[in-house]
Amino acid sequence: MSDIDGRAVAKQIRAEVAAAAAKLRADGTVPTLAVVVPTDDEGTAWYVRSIKKAAEKEGVDCRVEQLTAPGRAEIIAKLEALSADPEVHGIICQTPLPEGVTLAEVGWYISPFKDVDGANQESLGRLAQGRRTFAPATAAAVLELLKHEDLTLAGARAVVVGRSTVVGKPAALLLLNESATVTVCHSRTKDLATVCREADVLVAAVGRAEMIGADFVKPGATVIDVGTNPTDDGGLVGDVDYAAVAPVAGRLTPVPGGVGPVTTALLLRHTVEAAELSLTHP
Numbered sequence: 001m002s003d004i005d006g007r008a009v010a011k012q013i014r015a016e017v018a019a020a021a022a023k024l025r026a027d028g029t030v031p032t033l034a035v036v037v038p039t040d041d042e043g044t045a046w047y048v049r050s051i052k053k054a055a056e057k058e059g060v061d062c063r064v065e066q067l068t069a070p071g072r073a074e075i076i077a078k079l080e081a082l083s084a085d086p087e088v089h090g091i092i093c094q095t096p097l098p099e100g101v102t103l104a105e106v107g108w109y110i111s112p113f114k115d116v117d118g119a120n121q122e123s124l125g126r127l128a129q130g131r132r133t134f135a136p137a138t139a140a141a142v143l144e145l146l147k148h149e150d151l152t153l154a155g156a157r158a159v160v161v162g163r164s165t166v167v168g169k170p171a172a173l174l175l176l177n178e179s180a181t182v183t184v185c186h187s188r189t190k191d192l193a194t195v196c197r198e199a200d201v202l203v204a205a206v207g208r209a210e211m212i213g214a215d216f217v218k219p220g221a222t223v224i225d226v227g228t229n230p231t232d233d234g235g236l237v238g239d240v241d242y243a244a245v246a247p248v249a250g251r252l253t254p255v256p257g258g259v260g261p262v263t264t265a266l267l268l269r270h271t272v273e274a275a276e277l278s279l280t281h282p
């Protein structure tokens with residue numbers, strides 16, 4: 001088994017981002033990402049700090065908009081204002097949202113031109129249509145990691161475990177757009193391990209620590225672990241039982257150091273793309 005090195009892939013993407021950002025700046029456009037943070041959730045706070053640090057290192061301005069106990073109307077007003085602000089090119093609204101508010105309903109107020117984390121239903125619809133769009137950064141990271149490997153997605157058996165709107169569904173659509181044969185599994189799937197064992201490419205996006213064991217994996221399969229589950233001792237584990245699966249899989253992403261760093265890098269890539277788009281579609 002060989003590890004898939006997410007940090008190396010992220011480094012390469014970030015170098016491309018830095019070059020694109022420098023070019024935009026030389027032409028008088030400062031690529032700018034706005035991060036709307038509607039709760040004080042611990043995991044989100046970590047991600048926001050890491051976005052800000054990465055953005056500033058690569059020449060992308062990052063505006064963090066921390067809201068305090070906002071209602072739906074306040075979040076929507078903020079997203080509308082940022083959508084109308086010509087100096088902002090990319091917008092991400094962090095999850096989790098306050099009780100009773102969903103990303104699906106507030107995502108509508110993020111301009112599709114600035115929707116760098118694919119939260120607007122127009123973005124998801126375009127993905128379903130196989131048209132150019134911003135996919136959610138985490139789902140895009142799954143495909144980016146696969147594309148860096150020497151494997152053929154067309155005709156491959158892909159199984160996605162998890163059907164969330166932010167990861168499972170868009171990852172399945174991206175794989176389908178690459179002509180993989182895609183199965184989406186979830187909590188009601190019968191004989192989950194048997195279905196997963198058919199996969200040439202297995203994507204674990206359930207949010208349950210180490211639930212994918214060796215019996216879920218076909219020998220030699222490529223396994224992408226999207227899970228980032230905090231452990232009691234302050235560490236992080238994936239949805240895949242790494243120690244058990246490593247001897248069976250052909251290739252496997254570690255946690256940390258797999259999907260996570262690529263997610264952050266792609267959010268920045270989407271932001272410079274949105275900035276470039278703003279020049280031709282002001």
Ligand SMILES: Nc1nc(=O)c2c([nH]1)NC[C@@H]1CN(c3ccc(C(=O)N[C@@H](CCC(=O)O)C(=O)O)cc3)C=[N+]21
Binds near residue numbers: 094095096117236255
């Ligand atoms: N609208 C929205 N989109 C998101 O994509 C989103 C979100 N809300 N809310 C919060 C979660 C969390 N998330 C992570 C991204 C990268 C790492 C990451 O890079 N983790 C490092 C390690 C972290 C560590 O060592 O603690 C790694 O995997 O190597 C983690 C978590 C995106 N999220």
